[in-house]
Amino acid sequence: MIQPNDNYSIMVEDLTKRFGSFTAVDHISFEVKKGEIFGFLGANGAGKTTAMKMLCGLSKPTSGNALVAGFEVGKDNEGIKKNIGYMSQRFSLYEELKVWENMRLYAGIYGIPEKQIKERIELMLESLGFQNEINTFVKSLPVGWKQKLAFAVSIIHNPKIVFLDEPTGGVDPASRRQFWELIYQAADKGITVFVTTHYMDEAEYCNRISIMVDGKIAVIDKPQTLKMQYHGRNMDEVFRKLARNAVRS
Amino acid sequence: MMSKTPFSAFVRKEFYHIFRDRWTTLILLIMPMMMLLLLGFAITTEVKNxxxxxxxxxxxxxxxxxxxxxxxxxxxxxxxxxxxxxxxxxxxxxxxxxxxxxxxxxxxxxxxxxxxxxxxxxxxxxxxxxxxxxxxxxxxxxxxxxxxxxxxxGSIPCQIHSDVRFMYNPTLKGGYNTVPGVLGMVLMLICAMMTSISIAREKEFGTMEILLVSPVKPIVIILSKTVPYILISLINLTTILLLSVFVLKVPVTGNLLLFFLLALLFIFVSLSLGLLVSAVAKSQMVAMLISGMLMMLPVILLSGIIFPVESMPLFFQWLANIIPANWFIKAVKKVMIQGLGFGAISFELMILSGMALLLVLLSLKAFKKRLD
Known part of the structure; x- marks a missing residue:
């Protein structure tokens, strides 16, 4: 059991997931502070998606403990689900619904009272600059806009934590910058951001990052500290030095 | 309130999906009529001129x-x-x-x-x-x-005079056989196939993942998916009955209430079959193939719509017995054509209920397994 601590939104202790004889996630332990932007890095197959799925309550841990937003993973998944937002690498809004219909649907899913829905949607449209796109079908939006919309929808219920699984995959650099501005806005509002990414320049935008290698967390620290420690000019070099030792991938 | 809002939000979304796509709407509402008219008029064993x-x-x-x-x-x-x-x-x-x-x-x-x-x-x-x-x-x-x-x-007739009478269908109209068959096929198609496809679509597009992370219970998602198809099935049921009475001249002699009760039970069986398929299928294509090959084809071939089951080899007769649609078609014939009451179809109702229970348990198990 982990003692709940108000300073942390995520606390993980020896979290493990095995599929048969394969250990996808091998006794990882870490904490994420409240309001922090936490980068969760690792090569493909390092186990980051599996770890994230456990934290979101989508997959049961084989052993170990984790507290997410104060709720125990595997025991109180309902509590977790109410307090987190989630956006996946696969674009996940309904393409054949209009912008406002998608917003309305997710507002309904998260049980936002009918009276507040309209106001929330208007606020969201404004912060995205989407006022003219309210009746546009999502399928006709450019990819970068879709990602922004998906992010806004994932925090429509003001969650304590938002999990972003490679949110900027396939998006051009300019759109990625805009996307990160939205992430900063959310963090300013006190939402903890837990993000996985393949882009090492994005890793530098995070407050702290962890790098997973072969199911274990190899390092966890501020980007600047890691760069100094591993004598890298940028995160890319740090990542390469660490991932070189990987057995899997 | 909390549980009601997501449900209605979902149902609304499902209706958008169906009625916004003109082709989907057309297929769902017009195709059953086409099927009835085609099978009723074209594929007939009657001989004329x-x-x-x-x-x-x-x-x-x-x-x-x-x-x-x-x-x-x-x-x-x-x-x-x-x-x-x-x-x-x-x-x-x-x-x-x-x-x-x-x-x-x-x-x-x-x-x-x-x-x-x-x-x-x-x-x-x-x-x-x-x-x-x-x-x-x-x-x-x-x-x-x-x-x-x-x-x-004035000679003594030496031949045996056989007077043939066809009970319930004196003029041997093919429609008496076609209408119940098409009903079984259409309900199966809409409830089982369309439900499984629409769930598989969410998996394929990745929206299912988002829904599973949300606090909405999976059962709410699934129930909301079935609502539009139940409604469409009931509409189709009505149009098929109207067409059969006024166009094919096949009368409804039995109790309509009993008929709809029977249909609802079969809709439930078909829906649970569709859910079972969707628990297995990961993409729309797979869902369509499974429903088409494992559900539609046997119904068409083994339900007696086109070929009489009685004259098939024993193995196929046995196989026909495990097809839910066949029990429904049998019961529909009894209620609709022969005008029999509840007692006459109690055996079919029992079998269908048993199948429903089994299918629901199986699909719940399949869904649980996937979440681990």
Whole structure:
């Protein structure tokens, strides 16, 4: 059991997931502070998606403990689900619904009272600059806009934590910058951001990052500290030095 | 309140999906009618105005009477006469002729004096079903005429007179068989196939993941998916009934309430079958193939809509028994055509309920397994 601590939104202790004889996630332990932007890095197959799925309550841990937003993973998944937002690498809004219909649907899913829905949607449209796109079908939006919309929808219920699984995959650099501005806005509002990414320049935008290698967390620290420690000019070099030792991938 | 809002939000979304796509709407609402009309009119085992030729060396009273009666029936049309048996083959090859009637010489005399007059029916065996039906109809008509003729001549009729009566369907209309069959097929198609496809689509597009991370219970998602299809099934049920009564002239003799109760039970069975498929299928394509191959094809082939199950090998008859649609079709025939009550279909209702229970348990298990 982990003692709940108000300073942390995520606390993980020896979290493990095995599929048969394969250990996808091998006794990882870490904490994420409240309001922090936490980068969760690792090569493909390092186990980051599996770890994230456990934290979101989508997959049961084989052993170990984790507290997410104060709720125990595997025991109180309902509590977790109410307090987190989630956006996946696969674009996940309904393409054949209009912008406002998608917003309305997710507002309904998260049980936002009918009276507040309209106001929330208007606020969201404004912060995205989407006022003219309210009746546009999502399928006709450019990819970068879709990602922004998906992010806004994932925090429509003001969650304590938002999990972003490679949110900027396939998006051009300019759109990625805009996307990160939205992430900063959310963090300013006190939402903890837990993000996985393949882009090492994005890793530098995070407050702290962890790098997973072969199911274990190899390092966890501020980007600047890691760069100094591993004598890298940028995160890319740090990542390469660490991932070189990987057995899997 | 909390649980009601997501549900209605979902149901609204499902309706958008269906009714925004004009083709989906069209297919869901028009296709059942097309199926009924196609199967009702086109695929029929009834014979109408089959063209026949006559080779009649006797040209006496009895043969004329037979020919006239055949001509007068709506089943046959006398196309003309041939003079030699050699002509027959060339005429068959042309393909328009359904049957040739060959009388023996001195037909009336032989019949009256020896009781052994002969008539030969030659049909095109390359279409055995059609050929069989033609000969059956012709034999029945000829038998009747011979009977009448002998009686009129005052001789003792030596043949056994068989009076055939088709209960519940006196004129042997194909629609009596088609309508229940199409009902079974359409409900299966819409409830099982469409539900499984729409769930598989969420998985394929990745939206299912988002829904599973949300606080909404999976059961709410699944229930909301079934609502539009239940509604569409009920609409289709009504249009099919109206078409069958007013266009195919198949009457509804039984209790409508009992009929809809039966239909609801079958809808439930089909929905749970669709859920089971969607628990296994990861993409729309797979869902479509599984539903098409494992559910639609057996229903079409083994439900007796086109081929009679009674004349199939034992293995297929046994196989037909595990198809839910067959029990539904059987019960529909009893309620709709024979006008029987609850007691008569209690066995079918029991089997269908058992199947529903089994399918729901299986699909719940399949869903749980996937979440671990």
């Amino acid at each position: 089959a063209q026949i030729l006559v080779l009649d060396p006797s040209r006496d009273e009895a043969t004329r009477m037979i020919i006239n009666t055949l001509e007068a029936s709506e089943y046959f049309e006398i196309k003309g006469e041939v003079t030699s048996i050699e002509e027959v083959e060339t005429l068959f090859r042309k393909g328009d002729i359904g049957m040739v009637l060959v009388f023996s010489e001195h037909f009336s005399d032989k019949m009256l004096h020896t009781g052994k007059a002969q008539v030969q029916l030659i049909t095109d065996g390359s279409d055995p079903n059609y050929a069989l039906t033609l000969t059956q109809y012709a034999t029945a008509i000829i038998g009747g005429v011979v009977q009448e003729f002998s009686a009129a001549q």
